[in-house]
Amino acid sequence: MPFQKEIYKSAFSVDNVIFGFDGDTLKLLLIKRKENPYAGQWALPGDIVKPTENLVEASKRVLLQLTGVRDIYLEQVHTFGAVDRHPKGRVITIAYYALINIAKVKIEAASFAEQVAWKEVRSLDSLAFDHIRIMNYSLAKLRQDLKLRPIGFELLAEKFTLTELQRLYEVVLEQDLDKRNFRKKILSMGILKTLHELQTGVSHRPAKLYSFDAEKYEVVKREGFIFEI
């Protein structure tokens, strides 16, 4: 018997903070809980970790089970462990965050999720447990990371215009950026591929399309580079 019985009176869970972008606003993937505690309330998709699974695996499994979302890169944010954060016992939770393109995934409620939906981050005021706090913490980390690394490409379609990319940065950072300076900077990083294709079906001058060049990024990253907007 490795430890005394009493230490087993605790459990740990994972919670996923999944940000999505619809071209206009920043959204969060939430489930409506079917079961108690907090039945009927919106919550982050999360659940207890099984004894035989690693944390990120657990996070991916839970996300898939509850929302149908699969195959995404999750980054650990922080562990929340206040004694009273869960009404039914001592449950600490490890939060993970990710960015995804809303148009690329289909969401589907299952397990103890009664519904799944994308909700605007700015409109959220209450969530189950301490999930508002977890969301705010993750959002702060997202903003910080967005300034240091080229994340954010995940949130767009495969092919995107520079204006779309700029809009994404503006929405996440909640600040306006200068068009010329933004383009100069993002292009000078050498992590975009010009596709020599144009936007179609717009009633104005069509924009050039770009895609994120993961290989170039790897090279640049190895040489130790700092991404900053």
Added chain:
Amino acid sequence: MPFQKEIYKSAFSVDNVIFGFDGDTLKLLLIKRKENPYAGQWALPGDIVKPTENLVEASKRVLLQLTGVRDIYLEQVHTFGAVDRHPKGRVITIAYYALINIAKVKIEAASFAEQVAWKEVRSLDSLAFDHIRIMNYSLAKLRQDLKLRPIGFELLAEKFTLTELQRLYEVVLEQDLDKRNFRKKILSMGILKTLHELQTGVSHRPAKLYSFDAEKYEVVKREGFIFEI
């Protein structure tokens, strides 16, 4: 009964990565374990979290019990949760790190610590559990944080010279810094108090003494400032 029994077959611990500076090298506070697993090996001071304590509290309690170190600011680094990281069961651990001035604390082994000691970070090659990995991860975070915030003052005496401060940055970052530029920069931040006192007992021109001005730092921080060396 909140959850099924089986989820209680897991536990969580905290581990402390305590960096210290002796004016010359960066050190890590370690304990020699008295008990199994890993009896006789050096390890980070850590232990299982009790059901009734918050995580940081647990971290402080464990640190005090094992090493005698009290009253320090601990920052959460990351949670490590590989299924096989603990030989006796499923134990995930939340790592905290801190910086302290070696001369200011007295360390004292107790509980399941047979010894406590400061070991040079550069000389470490193996530790109990996955503690080397945890240390490396924390060191990376320390370096990152050192560039963004004025931590590091914790590692020095109340009164210090600019050369001492520079030496600290050089040791942690493992790079040489230009004396004039370092001084220009650190002074321009307005977070140091000039004490109008001089070093004594040195066989060269005595240096001016400074102290960290926490109030000025709070003001500057509120106005949103970025510390960078």
Added chain:
DNA sequence: GCAAAAGTGTTTTCATTACACCCATGT
């Protein structure tokens, strides 16, 4: 031909870097 967004360069400003000599003290 008008509306709507795309696309494009230059100047100014500021921060970073590189760099060498005199100063105050103890022995």
Added chain:
DNA sequence: ACATGGGTGTAATGAAAACACTTTTGC
């Protein structure tokens, strides 16, 4: 008087910020 680290300023370079007009398409 010499050895030791303390202390100081300036010029050159490069990055960031500010800023306005022409272009291309659909209707």
